[in-house]
Amino acid sequence: MGLRLYKAPQLETPILVASWPGIGNIGLIAVDTLRGILEAEEFGEIEPWEFFYPKRALIRKGILEHLEFPSNKFYFKKTEGKDLIFFIGEEQPTEGGRVYAEGRKAYQMANLVLDVAEKFQCRRVYTSGAAVALTHHTIKPRVWAVPNSEILIREIKEYENTVLMSDIEGRGGHGNITGLNGLLLGVAQRRGFQAICLMGEIPVYLQGLPLSYPKASKSVLEVLSHGLQIEINLDKLDELAEKVERRIEEFYQQIPSEVRGQLDKLKHVTYPKPTEPGPITEEEEKRIMEDVEKFFKKRGGGG
Amino acid sequence: MSQEYPFKIYKKPNLRNPSLVLGWSEDIGNLGRKVTDYLNRKLKGQEFAEIEPEDFFSLSGVTIRGDLAQFPESKFYACQEHELVVFQSDSPRAEWYRFLNSVLDVAEQHCQVKELYVLGALVSLNAHTTPRELFAIVNSPDMKEILSQYDLARDMDYQTPHGERPSLNSFLLWVAKVRNTHGISLWVPIPFYLAAMEDPQAQKKVLSFLDERLNLKIDFSDLDQEIREQNEKLAQVRSRLPQIDDYIRRLESNLTLSEEENGELIKKIEDFLREGG
Numbered sequence: 316m317g318l319r320l321y322k323a324p325q326l327e328t329p330i331l332v333a334s335w336p337g338i339g340n341i342g343l344i345a346v347d348t349l350r351g352i353l354e355a356e357e358f359g360e361i362e363p364w365e366f367f368y369p370k371r372a373l374i375r376k377g378i379l380e381h382l383e384f385p386s387n388k389f390y391f392k393k394t395e396g397k398d399l400i401f402f403i404g405e406e407q408p409t410e411g412g413r414v415y416a417e418g419r420k421a422y423q424m425a426n427l428v429l430d431v432a433e434k435f436q437c438r439r440v441y442t443s444g445a446a447v448a449l450t451h452h453t454i455k456p457r458v459w460a461v462p463n464s465e466i467l468i469r470e471i472k473e474y475e476n477t478v479l480m481s482d483i484e485g486r487g488g489h490g491n492i493t494g495l496n497g498l499l500l501g502v503a504q505r506r507g508f509q510a511i512c513l514m515g516e517i518p519v520y521l522q523g524l525p526l527s528y529p530k531a532s533k534s535v536l537e538v539l540s541h542g543l544q545i546e547i548n549l550d551k552l553d554e555l556a557e558k559v560e561r562r563i564e565e566f567y568q569q570i571p572s573e574v575r576g577q578l579d580k581l582k583h584v585t586y587p588k589p590t591e592p593g594p595i596t597e598e599e600e601k602r603i604m605e606d607v608e609k610f611f612k613k614r615g616g617g618g
Numbered sequence: 619m620s621q622e623y624p625f626k627i628y629k630k631p632n633l634r635n636p637s638l639v640l641g642w643s644e645d646i647g648n649l650g651r652k653v654t655d656y657l658n659r660k661l662k663g664q665e666f667a668e669i670e671p672e673d674f675f676s677l678s679g680v681t682i683r684g685d686l687a688q689f690p691e692s693k694f695y696a697c698q699e700h701e702l703v704v705f706q707s708d709s710p711r712a713e714w715y716r717f718l719n720s721v722l723d724v725a726e727q728h729c730q731v732k733e734l735y736v737l738g739a740l741v742s743l744n745a746h747t748t749p750r751e752l753f754a755i756v757n758s759p760d761m762k763e764i765l766s767q768y769d770l771a772r773d774m775d776y777q778t779p780h781g782e783r784p785s786l787n788s789f790l791l792w793v794a795k796v797r798n799t800h801g802i803s804l805w806v807p808i809p810f811y812l813a814a815m816e817d818p819q820a821q822k823k824v825l826s827f828l829d830e831r832l833n834l835k836i837d838f839s840d841l842d843q844e845i846r847e848q849n850e851k852l853a854q855v856r857s858r859l860p861q862i863d864d865y866i867r868r869l870e871s872n873l874t875l876s877e878e879e880n881g882e883l884i885k886k887i888e889d890f891l892r893e894g895g
Contacts, residue, residue, distance in 0.1 A: 364715045369792070372784035374776040379757050379803075382784060382792040 318427055320359035324391045324435075329398035330543060331432040331440045331508075335407045335495045339528030341515040342443030342496055343403065344552075345535040350401045352547050355390035361427050363387055366408035366420055387424070389431055396544045400437060402428050407494050421495055425502040432508065439510070440503045441542065443535050444496035446514035447522045448483075451581040452563050456516035456531035458538045459483065461492060463504040467511055474538050477513075513538055520570075520578055521563065529556040574606045624674075625720050627667040627728055631696030633703065637832055638725045638734040640705040642786065643691070646739035647808040647817040653737055653824050654695075654706040660836050663695030663704050667724050674710035674717045692717075694724055700834050703729050709786055718786075718793040726799060733761070733800035735831075736787045737824060739817075742807030745869035746852055750823040753805040755788070757795035761802060768827060809869075810880065811887040818844040848891075855890045862886050 334346035363384035371383040385406035392399045408420040432440060446459040457478055460471045471477060480490050491497065492512055503510035515531025533552045540547050567575065639657060641650025657663060669692035671677065680687040692707035703725060710717040725731035740753075754770040756762045765772055778784050787803040794801035804827065806820040822841050829836045856863035865875055865883045875883065 368714055369784050369789055371778040372776070372788040372792075373778075374755055374774055374788075377753075377755055377762055377772040377774050378759060379755055379788060379791045379795065382788060 317362050318359060318430060319362060320389070320431070320434075322356075322358040324356075324358055324393070326391060326393065326398040326400065326435045326437075329391070329400045329435050329437045331400045331402065331428070331437045332443075332539070332543075333402040333404075333428055333440065333496075333499055334443045335404040337407075337494060337496055338445035338447065338522050339515075339517045339526065339531060341445040341517060341528050341531045341535060342513070344527055344529050344532040344555075345443050345513075345515070345539065346401060347403055348532065348549075348552055349536060349539065349547065350390050350392075350403065353392045353394070353399070353545075355392040355399065355401050357388055357390050359389040359431065361387040361424065366424060367406060370406075394545060399543065400432065400435060402431070404495065421498050422502065425495060425499045426506075428499065429502060429506055429508065433506070438508060440499065440508050441539060442496045442499050442510065442512045443539070444492060444494070444512060444514045445522075445528070445531065446516045447519050448516040449581055450516050450518050451578065452518050452521060452530070452560065452567070453582055456528075456534045458534050459514040459516065460538070461490075461497075461500065461512045461514070463500045463508075463510045467509055470542075471511065474541060476534060477538050511542070518578075518581065524563075524566065526559060526562060527555075529559055532556075577606045623720070623723065624672075624716070625667055625669045625724055627724065629664075629666050630728060631664070631666050631703070632698060633696060633701055633729050635732050636696075636701040636703050636729055638703045638705060638729075638731045639737070639828060640707075640721070640734060640790070641737040643706060643708045645737070646741055646813045647815065647820055649739040649806065649808065649817070649820055649824070650737045651706065652816060652818075652821050653828075654704050656821065656825060656841070657697065657702070657704050657828070657834075658695050658706075661697035661700045661702060661834065663697045663702075665693050666696050667694040667728070668692055669707070669717065669720050669724075673713050675708065676711050692721075696729070700832070702832060702834070703731055714786065714789055715793065718790050719797075721790070722794060722797055722799060726797070731799070733802070734790075734794060735828065736790055736801065736803045738785060738787045738803060738805045739813075739820060740805050740807045741810050741813050743869065743874065744807065744809055745866050746809045746812060746817070746819070746849075747866075747870055748809075750806055750808075750817075750820050752823050752827055753807075755791065755803040755805070757791045757801045761800045765802065768831060770827065811884045814884075815888060815891050816848075818848055851891060852887070855887060859886060 332346050332349065334342040336343050363386065367385045369382045369384050372379065373381040387404045390401040408424055450456065457476050460474065460477050460479060462468060462471060468479065471479060492500065496512060500510045500512050513535045515535040517528045517531055521528060529552055533549055533556060536549060536552065570578065639654065641654035643651045645651065671690045671692065675690040680689055682688065690708040695704040697704065705721060725734065752770050753774050754765055754772050755774060756765065762772060791801045791803050804824055806823050808817045808820050818841055822838060822845060825836065828834065856866060862883060865879055868875060
């Protein structure tokens with residue numbers, strides 16, 4: 316089980332930005348878009364075979380020529396401001412058919428990613444994922460930020476359109492981040508790295524759809540680029556977000572009008588502090604969740 | 619379990635340069651289990667090793683098959699007089715790479731296996747009266763050359779379709795290739811309406827190749843009898859149920875059936891074979 320680094324770039328205390336697939340692929344799209352815009356260069360990978368089942372076989376004239384595995388690659392970019400290392404995992408290593416990584420394999424992978432970070436004297440890590448929220452797809456998604464150390468809270472409070480868990484009604488500062496996008500934070504803490512997970516909001520009724528949600532990726536990227544002090548043009552992501560939004564709207568119109576009426580109320584959610592009266596009542600919130608659950612159960616999927 | 623070698627060897631077999639035949643227990647048409655059982659029965663295979671299940675299978679309970687509780691098993695048998703190692707196993711659910719390497723560790727390091735044959739079945743839209751073909755996929759051009767003297771389809775082109783994953787057999791073949799071990803994956807098509815049952819014709823096709831290639835000198839009279847009996851049963855269904863006969867005739871003429879017709883054919887054949895004709 317190992318790392319393969321093809322190059323040894325000279326990097327000055329780089330920042331690691333890592334992501335794996337998750338709900339709406341919000342984090343993955345954000346990180347991969349940034350990697351693409353900055354034209355970061357591939358310099359290594361985690362050997363995949365001990366973590367993954369292969370994804371493609373190529374047989375030619377009766378000879379097994381190639382077996383392709385999900386990729387787990389490292390990229391680097393030297394910028395005027397900060398040097399960056401990207402890690403992008405095409406899949407989360409799962410055991411026994413689970414969707415998100417957990418257990419020994421996940422821990423091993425998180426440590427391998429951080430081994431590279433350590434090798435290049437990186438001290439700051441960002442990961443990114445999705446936050447399933449009582450919000451509407453017409454609303455600009457916020458970014459939920461979870462740091463792994465107290466010292467980062469003040470910094471996060473300066474980020475625009477970003478909330479801490481304690482800002483979210485009913486959470487009391489608690490929650491969990493499933494899979495490697497979350498696990499990496501914990502492993503980073505153990506190994507003395509500062510780390511922040513940035514999660515773009517996805518409406519609760521979209522979480523089970525086989526659709527990406529680039530609108531939230533854009534919110535994440537806005538926060539990330541601020542944190543990294545780099546300016547990037549997000550026009551391409553806007554185009555993708557518009558395309559997906561049209562498909563979401565088509566889906567939305569198929570939802571029975573009674574359920575849709577409940578979901579429409581989410582357009583007016585303004586995220587009050589726990590002490591303030593909310594724009595939708597607790598009773599309404601419960602009903603929305605029940606309606607969404609019923610609708611997806613009826614469709615025989617989702618969720 | 620995190621031990622380096624997740625297998626137990628009860629007794630080291632006395633083999634010089636054997637081949638390994640490997641079959642999975644939950645195969646289409648039960649092919650892997652039937653062929654490996656047959657080899658062990660005819661060639662007096664003796665169990666000598668097993669892979670421990672705890673790292674590779676979900677041990678949250680047991681499955682039930684044929685009214686019996688089943689626990690995952692991964693066992694090696696030695697057929698000493700025939701220089702053959704047989705491996706019969708449930709398909710692992712996790713840690714595939716480590717599992718497949720463990721199989722090859724036992725085969726190569728403890729038995730000096732020189733080449734491996736892994737068994738697989740494909741669902742076919744052909745009728746049961748169509749002669750079975752045998753496809754071979756190898757992991758080296760040398761092996762392809764060696765197989766040229768046998769009645770095999772050896773020129774298959776294939777790429778895993780989007781949304782699907784390669785077979786465990788392809789994974790094993792690749793692991794063997796990395797370890798410089800010759801490997802052959804054998805695939806026999808089984809008519810779709812026998813896929814959940816058994817297909818002795820398909821078993822015979824595979825076994826005949828192994829018999830010839832490995833010089834096993836097996837007497838197939840019992841399997842031939844089984845084939846005759848199944849053919850008779852299928853002929854009975856056709857004569858009793860004209861609709862089923864019509865479906866099979868159409869398949870024999872290379873016509874396709876509707877999804878509903880396929881479903882009816884499968885159900886009627888399975889019911890008939892389960893009831894014993």
